[in-house]
Amino acid sequence: GFAKIDVQRVKRKGFPEVIYGEGKTAEQIQAIFSRLMTHHETVLATRISKEKAEQLVPQLVHVTYDECSRTLLYDERKSFRSYGKVGVLCAGTSDLPVAEEAAITAQAMGLEIARFYDIGVAGIHRLFDQLEQIRTCDVLIVVAGMEGALVSVVGGLVQQPILAVPTSIGYGASFHGVAALLTMLNSCASGVSVVNIDNGFGAAYQAALISRIKKE
Amino acid sequence: GFAKIDVQRVKRKGFPEVIYGEGKTAEQIQAIFSRLMTHHETVLATRISKEKAEQLVPQLVHVTYDECSRTLLYDERKSFRSYGKVGVLCAGTSDLPVAEEAAITAQAMGLEIARFYDIGVAGIHRLFDQLEQIRTCDVLIVVAGMEGALVSVVGGLVQQPILAVPTSIGYGASFHGVAALLTMLNSCASGVSVVNIDNGFGAAYQAALISRIKKE
Amino acid sequence: GFAKIDVQRVKRKGFPEVIYGEGKTAEQIQAIFSRLMTHHETVLATRISKEKAEQLVPQLVHVTYDECSRTLLYDERKSFRSYGKVGVLCAGTSDLPVAEEAAITAQAMGLEIARFYDIGVAGIHRLFDQLEQIRTCDVLIVVAGMEGALVSVVGGLVQQPILAVPTSIGYGASFHGVAALLTMLNSCASGVSVVNIDNGFGAAYQAALISRIKKE
Amino acid sequence: GFAKIDVQRVKRKGFPEVIYGEGKTAEQIQAIFSRLMTHHETVLATRISKEKAEQLVPQLVHVTYDECSRTLLYDERKSFRSYGKVGVLCAGTSDLPVAEEAAITAQAMGLEIARFYDIGVAGIHRLFDQLEQIRTCDVLIVVAGMEGALVSVVGGLVQQPILAVPTSIGYGASFHGVAALLTMLNSCASGVSVVNIDNGFGAAYQAALISRIKKE
Amino acid sequence: GFAKIDVQRVKRKGFPEVIYGEGKTAEQIQAIFSRLMTHHETVLATRISKEKAEQLVPQLVHVTYDECSRTLLYDERKSFRSYGKVGVLCAGTSDLPVAEEAAITAQAMGLEIARFYDIGVAGIHRLFDQLEQIRTCDVLIVVAGMEGALVSVVGGLVQQPILAVPTSIGYGASFHGVAALLTMLNSCASGVSVVNIDNGFGAAYQAALISRIKKE
Amino acid sequence: GFAKIDVQRVKRKGFPEVIYGEGKTAEQIQAIFSRLMTHHETVLATRISKEKAEQLVPQLVHVTYDECSRTLLYDERKSFRSYGKVGVLCAGTSDLPVAEEAAITAQAMGLEIARFYDIGVAGIHRLFDQLEQIRTCDVLIVVAGMEGALVSVVGGLVQQPILAVPTSIGYGASFHGVAALLTMLNSCASGVSVVNIDNGFGAAYQAALISRIKKE
Amino acid sequence: GFAKIDVQRVKRKGFPEVIYGEGKTAEQIQAIFSRLMTHHETVLATRISKEKAEQLVPQLVHVTYDECSRTLLYDERKSFRSYGKVGVLCAGTSDLPVAEEAAITAQAMGLEIARFYDIGVAGIHRLFDQLEQIRTCDVLIVVAGMEGALVSVVGGLVQQPILAVPTSIGYGASFHGVAALLTMLNSCASGVSVVNIDNGFGAAYQAALISRIKKE
Amino acid sequence: GFAKIDVQRVKRKGFPEVIYGEGKTAEQIQAIFSRLMTHHETVLATRISKEKAEQLVPQLVHVTYDECSRTLLYDERKSFRSYGKVGVLCAGTSDLPVAEEAAITAQAMGLEIARFYDIGVAGIHRLFDQLEQIRTCDVLIVVAGMEGALVSVVGGLVQQPILAVPTSIGYGASFHGVAALLTMLNSCASGVSVVNIDNGFGAAYQAALISRIKKE
Numbered sequence A, B, C, D, E, F, G, H: 001g002f003a004k005i006d007v008q009r010v011k012r013k014g015f016p017e018v019i020y021g022e023g024k025t026a027e028q029i030q031a032i033f034s035r036l037m038t039h040h041e042t043v044l045a046t047r048i049s050k051e052k053a054e055q056l057v058p059q060l061v062h063v064t065y066d067e068c069s070r071t072l073l074y075d076e077r078k079s080f081r082s083y084g085k086v087g088v089l090c091a092g093t094s095d096l097p098v099a100e101e102a103a104i105t106a107q108a109m110g111l112e113i114a115r116f117y118d119i120g121v122a123g124i125h126r127l128f129d130q131l132e133q134i135r136t137c138d139v140l141i142v143v144a145g146m147e148g149a150l151v152s153v154v155g156g157l158v159q160q161p162i163l164a165v166p167t168s169i170g171y172g173a174s175f176h177g178v179a180a181l182l183t184m185l186n187s188c189a190s191g192v193s194v195v196n197i198d199n200g201f202g203a204a205y206q207a208a209l210i211s212r213i214k215k216e
Ligand SMILES: Nc1ncnc2c1ncn2[C@@H]1O[C@H](COP(=O)(O)O)[C@@H](O)[C@H]1O
Pocket: A017, A018, A019, A020, A021, A046, A047, A199, A201, A202, B188, B189, B190, C092, C093, C094, C122
C-alpha cells in the first residue's frame, strides 16, 4: 500500500513510530493511526491541523487533540514510569507551539516536564529567577526564534545537555529561523546540540533517548 | 589583560575551560595554558597547528601534542574514572581529524572511546559488521562529510542518542560542509542532534554531559 | 500565435513534446493538446491542477486525468512495446506525487514500472526486503525529500544507473528541497545523477532515453 | 586501520573502488593503491596533484600519471572489450581538466571516447559542424562552466542521454560553478541529468553504468 | 503629500515618470496618473492588477488597460516618430507577461516592436527560422525563465546589443528567477547586459535610451 | 586541438574574438594570440597576470601590456575611426583595475574614452562638478564596489544608457561584489543594465555594440 | 502564565515594554496591553492588523489605532517633554508603512518628528530641496527599499547619525529587502548603522536612546 | 589623478577623510596621507598591513602604527577635548583587532575609551562584574563573533545606544561573520543598530557622531 508501517521500530529505537501529519490526508492518518493502536499503548501524531483533527477525533477512540502543539495523542499506559525530567524553556510567547510540541512529545515518551516560558534575554532576570528550578532537570530543551541568544546564556550557566530548537519566529533577516539556527550552531557555550527549525518533536525524542541512558 | 580566565567554569559546567587555539598566538596560548595548569589536573587546547605546537611543547611540561586531531593535552589524573563509553563513527578517511578531535576531547573528559572509522554508506556492510559493537556504547558521535548520509542510516538502527558532526570534506555543491549539515538537520531518523561543521570538540563535550547523567 | 508547437521533436528526441501545464490557462492547454493529438498516438501534459482537469477532460476525448501525479494522458497506442523496466523508489508517503509523475511519464514513454514506495532509511530493512526485486530493473528512479539519504544507500548496493529526484518535502532547513538536492549531488555512492527538485517528469524522460540504448 | 578497503565493490557495482586522492597523503594513497592492485587489473585514482604523483609513480609499477586530468591509472587489461561509446563535449579550453577526468575514467571503465572540445555556444556553428559525429555516441557527457548553456542546446538536438557536468570556471556571479549547476538543473531540454560541480569522474561512472545496460 | 511627482524627469531622462503600481492603492495611482496627464501626452503605469484596473479605467479618460502585460496606458501622441526597432524575443509561453510589459513600454517610448515568441533552445530551429528578421532590429530584448540559455545562443549570433530579462518562471532550483539571472550575468556571449528578474519595463526603457543615440 | 578559434566572429559580432587569459597557460595564450594576429589588425587579451605578460611580451611583436587593467593589446589600426564616446566613471581608487579593463577594451573597439574616477557618493559634489562633461558622452560605464550607489545617482541625472559594473571591492557583507550587484539590479533609476561582477570587458563590449547603432 | 510582563524594563531601558503584535491573538494582546496600562502612561503595540485592531479598540479605552503604521497607542502623558527632533526620510511611497511605524514609535518615546517622504535618488533634487530642514534634526532615520541608495547619499551630506532601515519593497533580486540591507551595511558613507528589514520600530527606539544622551 | 581628496569632508561630516588602506599601494597611501596632513591636525588610516606600515612609518613624520588594530595615526591635537565616553566591549580574545580598530578610531575622533574585553556570555558573571562601569559610558560598541549573543544580553541591561559589530571570528556555519551579523540584526533587545562585519571603524565613527549631539 501507500505506507509500510515500521512495527519493528519500538524494538530498534525504544519507541513506536510517530506519525508526521503534514502532507498526509486525514484518511491516510486515520489508517496509520488505527493500525499503530493495535500494536502499542501510546500513539502520537504531530503537525495535525485543526481541520484534520476535527475529522479524526470522532473516529479514533481515546485520542486527545491539543490545538497549541497540534498533536494527536492516544495514551493508554496503565502506569507512568518516569525516565527523567526535561526542562522546556522558551524565549517568547510566540515560540509556544514549538515548545509545546516538545513537551507533549516528551511526556508521551515517558518524561516529566518542567516548563519555563517567556524568559528571553531582553529581560534576563526572568531566567535567573528560575535557575535553581532549571538546574533540577536532567536535560534541557531551549526553544527560541529571532536571534536565539537564550541558548548561549543558558548554556553558560548549567551542566545539563541542551537541545536547542530554533523557531521560525521573526521577520526580515531572521530568514524564517535561519538566524536562530546559525546562532545555536555557533554557540560559544558548550553542551549544546541543535535540531531543525521548529522541530520540537525531534528535541523531545533526543531528550528521551538521553534520559533512558540514566535509567538503564 | 587580554583574557579573563573563567576559573569558575568547572563549577558551573563540570569541566575546566578548554582553549580554542585558532586566532591566538603561541604566547597567548602558553600564558592561558599554564595558568589553567595551576588550577586543574586536565587541560586541553584544540585547533593547535603543528607550528604552534613546536613552540609550546618544550615550554609546557607533561603536555602531549597529537598531530592528527591538532590537540594539546595535559593530563595528570591519578586514576581514570569512566563516565561512560562513546562510539566515534566516521564515514571516510578524510574525516579522521574531526573524529579524532572528538575522541581526544571525550577521553580528556572521562569517557572511554570505541572507534568505528571508514564505514560510509557506499559500502554499508562495513557498518552492519560492527553494529553489535556500536550498540554497546552509551552515546554515539557520527562524523561525516560530503552528503553525510551515514547519520540517518545509523539513526535508523540504534537506540543511542546521536551527536552528528558534519565535516567540510567534499567539493563543489558540498559548500564546505553545508550539504552535510543540512542532511543531518533534516534526518528522517529520530534521536539525532547536530553541532557545527567540523566541531568534533563540541560533540564530545555534549557526549560527556550526557554520560554524566547516567553516573549521577 | 502564442505557442510554436515543435512537431519535429519526436524526430529529434524520440518522443513528442510534453505539455508543461503550470502557468498555462486551460484554454491554452486544450489548444496545444488537441493539436498534438492530431500528430501523435500518445500525448502527455504534466502539472495539471484538478481545476483545470475538470475543464479539460470533457473536451478532450480519450484522455485520463490522474489526480495524484497531476497528469493528463492521451494514449492510443495499439500495442505496448516495452523499452525496459524502470524501478521507482520513494522514501516516504509524502513523496508520492513526484514518484507518480515519474511513473506515469515513464509508462507513457514505453517503460514497464516497478514501484517500491515508503522505504526510507529510518527503517532500512524495508529496502533490504525488496533488494532482489529492485535489482531486476534496468534503471532506477529514487525519489526522496527531507535529507534524501535513500539515494546514497541504494547507490551503494546496485549496478543500475540511478536518477535521483529531490522533493520539496520537509520544513525548516530543508529549504524546499535544497537539502535533498545537495545530498544527492554530493552522494558518496557512484552511478547517481540528479534532476531538478520535484522533477519526476525529467527523471522518467532520462530513464526512457537510457532504456532505448538497450533496445537499439 | 585508517581505511577499510571495499573489495566487494566490484561485485556490487561492477567496478572496483576508485581512490579519491584529495585529502589523502601520498603514503595513504600508495597503501590503498597497491592493495587494490593485488585484486584488480585496473586501478584508478583521481585528484592526484603533480607533487603526490612524483612520489607515487616511481613506487607503483606500471602506473601512468596524466597531468591534465590529474589521474593515476594502472591498467593491465589483456583485451579491451568496449561497453559503448561516450562523447565528451566541453564548452571552452578551461573546462579541459574536468572533461579529461571524465574521459580517462570512462576509458578505464571500458568505454570508447569521442572528444568534442571548445564548442561553446558563443560560436554555435562549431557544435553543428560535429553534430553528426556526436549522434553516433551512446551517451554524452557535456562539460561547461560560466553559464553552462551548451547543455540545453545539445539537449534539444539529440536522443542520447546527457550527463551534465558544471565546472567551477568563471568569476563573480558564477559562484564557483553554482551558476552552471543551476542552468543544468533547470534545463528546458529533456534527457539531462546532472552531477556535482567539477565531477568528471561521476559523470563517466554513470555513463559506464548506462552503457552496460546496452551490452547485457 | 504622499508623493513628490518628478515633473522634471522628462527633461533629465527624456521620458516622463512611469508609475509603478505595485504597493500603491487605486486612489494613489489615480491621483498620480491624472496629475501626469496634465503635463505629458503619454502616461504609463505598470504592475496594475485587474482589480485596480477595473477601478481606474472608468475614471481616467482615454486610457487602455492591457491584461497580459498588466499596463495602463494613456497615449495622445499626435504622430508616432519612431526612434528605432526593438526585437522582443521570449523562450516560452509562460514568459509572455514579462515580454509584453517590455513591448508595451517600448512602444510607449517611441519604438517599433517586432515580436519573436516561444523560440526557446529546446527547439532551436524556431530561432534560426527567424534570425534574418531578428537581425533587422536595432536592439534586442531577450526574455527567458528556467535556465535562460536563449540569451547566450542569440548573443553568439547577432551584432545587436542584447538586454536580457530573466523571468521567475520555473520551479525547484530555479529559485524564482535566480537561475536565469545567473545564466545571463555569466553569459559566454558578449554584448549582453541584464536587468532585474521580471523587469520587462527596465529592459524597454534601456532599449529606448539606446535607440535615441542613433537618432541624435 | 585544445581550442577551436572562431575566425568568423568578426562577421557575426563585428569584432574578432577576445582572449580570456585566466585559466590558460602562457603557451596556450601565445598560440591563440599569434593565430588571431594573422587574421585581424587588433587583438586583445584580458586577465593576463604580470607573470604571464613577462613571458608573452618578448614573443609577440607589437603588443603592449597594461599592468593596471591586466590587458595585452596588439593594435595595428592604420587610422582610428571613432564609433562614439564612452564615459567611464568609478566610485573609488580601488575600482581602477576594473574601470581600466573597460577603458582599454572600449578603446580597442573603436571608442573614445572619457575617464571620471573616484567620484563616489560619499563626496557627491565630485560628481556634480563633472556632470556637464559626463553628459557629452554617448554611453556611460559606471563601475562601483561596496554598495554601488553611484549607479543610481548617475542614473537619476542623465539620458545616456548606463552599463553598470559591480566590483568585488569591499569586505564582510559585500560578499565579494554581491552587494553592489544587487544594488545595480534593483536600481530605482531607469536606463541601467548590469554585467557580471568585475566584468569591465563586458561593459565595454556592450558599449561598443550600442555605439555602432549610432554610426550605422 | 503565557507571558512574563517585564515591568522593570522602564527602569533598565528608560521606556516600558512595547508589545509586538504579530503572532499574538487579540486576546493575548488585550491582556498584556491592559496590564501595561496600569503601570505606564504610554503603551504602544506594533504590527497590529486591521482585524485585530477592530477587536481591540472598543475594549481598550483611550487607545488610537493608526492603519498605515499598524500601531495601537495609549498616550496619557500630561505634558510632552521633547528629547530631541528626529527626521524620518523615505525613498518612495511604498516605504510609508515602515516610515510611519518609526514616526509613531519615536513620538511615543518623546521625540519631535520631521517627515521627508518620497525623496529617492531617482529625482535627487527632491533631497537637495530639503537638505537645510534635514540638517536641523538631531538624528535621522532613513527608510528605503529596492537598492536603498538614499542612505549613502544622505550619509555623505550630513553630520547627524543615520539609522538606516531597509524595507522589503521591490521584486526579483531585491530578495524581500536583502538588497537594501546589504547596500546599507556596505555604505561608503560614514555615520550609518542599520536595523532589521522593515524594523521602523527598532530605528525609532535607537533614535530615542541617542536623543536622551543629549538631554542628560 | 587616481584620487580626488575630499577636503570639504570635515565641513560636511565634522571629521576629515579617513584612508581605507586595503587595496591601495603604500605609494598611494603615502601620497594621500601627506596631503591630508597639510590640511588637518589628525589623520587616520585603517587596514594598514605590517608590511605597508614598515614602508610608511619612516616616511611620514609623527605617525604611530598600531599592529593590533592595523591603524596608522597622525595626531597633532594641542589639547584633547572629550566629546563623551564610549565603552568598547568584546566577547573573546580573537575579537581584539576589531575592538581596537574601534577604540583607536574613537580616540582619534575625540572620545574617551573604556575597554571591557573577553566578557562573552559563556561566562556571563564577567559581564555582570563590570556592569556598573559599563553604565557610566555614553555609547557602547559591542564586538562579537561566532553567535554574537553578547549584544542581546547587554542590550537587555543598559540604556546606552549600542553599536553592534559582528566579527568574522568562527568557523563552519559562522560563514565568516554572517551568523553574528544575523544575530545582531534580529536582536530581541531594543536600542541596537548594526554595522558591517569587522567594521570597528564604522561603529566608532557612528559613536562619535552620536556623542557630538550631547555636546552641541
Ligand atoms: N514534527 C516532526 N518533525 C520531524 N519528524 C517527525 C515529526 N513527527 C514525526 N516525525 C518522524 O517522521 C517519521 C514519519 O514519517 P512518515 O513515514 O512519512 O509518517 C517518523 O519516523 C517520525 O519519527
